[in-house]
Amino acid sequence: MAELPDKATQFIDWYLEVVEAAHLSDKRYPVKGMNVWTPYGFRARRLLDALLIREIERSGSEPVEFPALIPANEFAKEGEHIKGFDAQVYWVTKGGRTDLEMPLVLRPTSETAMYPVFRSWIRSHRDLPLNVYQIVNTFRYETKTTRPFLRVREIHFFEEHTCQTDEAAAGARVDANLATFDTIARALALPYIALRRPEWDKFPGAYYSIGLDIPVAGARTLQIGTVHHYRENFSRPYGIGYEDPQGIQRPVHQTTFGLSERLLGAVIAVHGDHHGVVFPSAIAPYQVVLVPILGGPDPSVVRSTAAEIRDRLGSAGFRVWLDDGDERPGAKYYRWELAGAPLRLEIGRREAEARTVTAVDRLGRKESLALDTLESRVRERLADLDRALAEQAAVRYSSAFSRAHRLEDLPGSPTARVLGWCGREECGHRIEAGIDGALLGTPVRDPPGTDGASPDPCIACGRTDTTVWAIAARPL
């Protein structure tokens, strides 16, 4: 089998090869940007969804599901929003052979599907807050090159929509979403940076947008999530109001929180190595893969011990796979490394007789485990792998940013850049031109490598009075 392309120098080739070789997605479906979720990738997605559901419900959100088609007149109600999405929506204009009187939009996101209904759900301050989420497919007519999980036209989308009594309550919901995201990112061992987007790059219709970005390769970054504060921008055109305790009618303040299968792409991009995918235990389709070594005259002890281990680990709640196929053990090792299994247990005749098993984690760390304490030792090994992945990722994260002091530092930048910015759009665009990318925004917390220092002078104009820290990078 061929070697994988080098991740550091040929990132996207490496990524595409790994996704295909690990059987995570089949991109041969004949519509651009619409790929097939194959069993292994689907299992990972389902585990990721379960994690999102668990955490968002813990934060007080309830599941809903709205229809995929939105009437054109509802879609058009908020001016900025329609302007932002107009160029990338799919239209349904016919029912059978009949032209529809009211054309339908295939949802690119669900604000305009939900908000007319929210209007009828909300009457009183007692109906607030309204926190609901759904995990559905959305559609965007993406014109750039599509990539499995990273940029697709049929998006597996998580979206929370909330209605709050006022701006402060909505701000608190944004904070709650950021806390939820932090828990999710930790479970996946993904270091990220939360950035308030500049005015010209916020979500169409938003008061402000916070992007959640991860560095992936060189100066490249990947947006893996967003949290938006809409203030009253949607509730006014959609007429979503409530009566407050004093009997006064007020528009609600709204927020949204969006994630997608890009999270899965991010896990592959961040943790993967020259052997293939590396799954953290939280979403590994199989956390433990058992490889019996069946050579020798009588493999029955090995078989029965392997089956025993499988059953015991399964009962203990681990996702475990016994690979008793005809391949030689070495071939299985390569295949499961490519597929990213966190922990492999090798069991041969001598080990079966000695009641031990050899555990090798995806980072290649080998240890012999006694069968009588197997469950707890496997649990430790998985936790230890997750910890090592997080540490490894943190090291790469911190070296993925560097300070830039002059505009001339930006072209050909080998990392994302931390710099001072006066906040004016004109200077923002000069920075974007310099790095041939985007001004991602201003960090919600101290940016990497600044240790609480006050911001540098604006890299474009030299002003010092209104400067903030900002991150410039090249979004993937």
Place this chain on the structure above:
RNA sequence: GGGACUGUGGGGUAGCUUGGUCCAUCCUUCGGGGUUCGGGACUCCGAGACGCCAGUUCAAAUCUGGCCAGUCCCA
């Protein structure tokens, strides 16, 4: 949105310039048999492709047009 390029079995490819030698090459994959089995085994047998639709021609994988899909560059 503008431009350039590409499309051959499940995956990767040779052949295309100069139409015929191609019932299409090689590697891999898949199915079956045997020998194997502690880091990608060997061997035998078998399966599987010219993106789609038109056109030119005695003859099209090869030339032309449209469509679909993909890649890259620019807005």
